[in-house]
Amino acid sequence: MIKMKCLLIAVFAVVVQCCLFAATTHADSNCDSCLEAALRPLYSQLDVFRDQLDAVHVSCKKDVLNCSEVGPLGMEDHRIPDASITASSFWGNRADHAPHRARLNFEGGLASSWSSAGDSDPNPWIQVDLGxxxxxxxxxxxxxxxxxxxxTEFQVAYSDNGQEWTDVTxxxxxAPTKFPGNSDRNTHVTTTFPKAFHARFLRILPTQWSMHCSMRFEILGCKSHE
Known part of the structure; x- marks a missing residue:
């Protein structure tokens, strides 16, 4: 709000300068001198406009994408329901390798993770609908x-509707950024994205893996105020 007030003051200053210019041109026959005198402060205000507009733009972006407290969005604690976790495939179409087993720290059953179908799915992905x-x-x-x-390596894409996707770059x-993944079974690896983004859907696209494409994960962020 303060930056916007400064911008309005700058606009007001320009209006005043234009009025002074009009008055001067009627009172003085030397129009070239009047024009130069009137435009000189206008030129200086242009830099003020530019700085104020940039500041307002940056301020708005920060306000929109700022998380006062970053936290898990519900994979591990099941706030995200099983039906909202889908994948391009899972091993043998068996429930004990299904996408919902990709929850961070999940244990139990035959497979303690989501596992893709393998060779029949060379470009696997797993995604979450955050609601x-x-x-x-x-x-x-x-x-x-x-x-x-x-x-061991993956890309990330996000979407508002689950149809049109934007790569994290x-x-x-x-080109989509390739993020380093894991090097063992259970160690948590945290990947912070280059910048925060708004999305309803998040898709992880593994590009390299050890032995087989299997993983568990948690998404971090906060609720949007849009």
Whole structure:
């Protein structure tokens, strides 16, 4: 609000300068001198406009994408229901390898993780419907708890509708960023994204893995105020 008030003051200053210019041109026959005198302060105000607009833009972005407290969004504690966790495939279409087993620290049954179908799915992915738009800041990944299988590298994409996807990229880059993953069964690896983003859907796209594409994870962020 303070920055916006400063911008309005700057606009008012320009209006005053224009009025002075009009009055001067009627009172003085030297129009060139009048024009130069009137425009000189206007030029200085242009830099003020630019600075104020940039400041307001940055301030708005920070306000929208700021999490006062980053926390888990519900994989581990089951606030995200099983039906909201889907994948391109899972091993043998068996429930004991299904996507909902990708919850961080999940244990039990035959497979303590989600496991893709293998060779029949060369480009696997797993995604979560968070139910509404939230601010996402980071991700915790983990390998399969009962076998030496884990994702060593992955990409991330996000969406508002589950149809149109945006890749997470580094600043100034067009290609999707490849994030380092895990190197054992149970160690948590936290990946912080280059910048926070709004999304309802998050998709993880493993690009390399050890032995087999299997993983567990948690999404970190906070509720959106949009």
């Amino acid at each position: 509404c738009n939230v601010i996402i800041t980071s991700l915790i990944t983990q390998g399969r708890g009962d076998h030496d299988q884990w994702v 580094a600043e100034g880059e067009c």
